[in-house]
Amino acid sequence: MxxxxxxxxxxxxxxxxxxxxxxxxxxxxxxxxxxxxxxxxxxxxxxxxxxxxxxxxxxxxxxxxxxxxxxxxxxxxxxxxxxxxxxxxxxxxxxxxxxxxxxxxxxxxxxxxxCYVEKEMEIIGVKRETGKPAMVLMAYKGLYMGGAFVTLKADKRQALWDRVQGKAGALPPKGLAKEKAEWLKPGLVGRVRFLKGEAKLRHAALKDFWQAQ
Incomplete structure (x- = not known):
């Protein structure tokens, strides 16, 4: 064995x-x-x-x-x-x-x-389903990268949801219409930690977020 x-x-x-x-x-x-x-x-x-x-x-x-x-x-x-x-x-x-x-x-x-790496990406959507961990959906240079778990502290998490509420209502990106998500208007950026060497996000977590300049 x-x-x-x-x-x-x-x-x-x-x-x-x-x-x-x-x-x-x-x-x-x-x-x-x-x-x-x-x-x-x-x-x-x-x-x-x-x-x-x-x-x-x-x-x-x-x-x-x-x-x-x-x-x-x-x-x-x-x-x-x-x-x-x-x-x-x-x-x-x-x-x-x-x-x-x-x-x-x-x-x-x-x-x-x-091995992990951190990168700044655009937050294009969120997934919040009862009984499941919340996730943000990310894109990098216009390419959909997948989801990252929201592991922020309570006050920071609430600040994220407040920002999300102000940006909700965007149309689903091309090819993602079947995703059960809230799609966001441009302008929200996040720093994501994810497994290195992957084409898409894997074992990913949102570490911080801010409004793009």
Whole structure:
């Protein structure tokens, strides 16, 4: 029983999340499993062994040049590796304590830390549905980028809704008529934090907003 992550690489040899989604159904030959942990082998439970020992066994049983690849250790501090991953446009890093046993569920012995970026975009609409988190709909240079969750404090959130009320009533942008949203007149700008390396907003949150000058 191997733990890993399925990826598809781009021309630069980096994992490409968007290509992965299409390859699963259209190009399964392009899929690779990057293996980084081993839980069971030949009927033996390895989960109580330290991670470094489990990985030594894992590396020995994976054949070279196949569609299961061993995830090599990266040298340096976690902060430096995280910085390099974000600079390369990767989704993030996975890190594990070398002496830790394997335990299911939430634990501090392993972490998946994502790379984020912040950008100013135009707020073109809002979604406020009962029982669901509120979202703002964003555009960048005229291109629809998707939605970002509104995570502002109560007073700032109310100020946003006051601004929205004054700008409501715009027609839906082309191609978005089916979206259940309040569409806004131009002039409202927001700073959005979202997952780096994505063509559209993913894991996005609105951090601030203001009236365009």
């Amino acid at each position: 191997i733990e890993g992550e399925t990826i598809v690489t781009n021309e630069a040899g980096l994992s490409d999340f968007h290509a992965l989604r299409s390859a699963i159904t259209r190009r399964p030959q392009d899929l690779y499993l990057v293996a980084f942990d081993l839980l069971h082998l030949n009927g033996h439970d390895l989960r109580d062994m330290p991670l470094k020992d489990r990985r030594e066994i894992l590396q020995a049983v994976i054949p070279a040049g196949k569609h299961i690849q061993f995830s090599e250790d990266l040298p340096g501090t976690g902060e430096a590796v995280y910085h390099l991953a974000c600079e390369a446009g990767l989704e993030g890093i996975v890190s594990k304590c070398l002496d830790s046993p394997y335990r299911s569920g939430s634990t501090m012995n392993w972490r998946k830390i994502k």
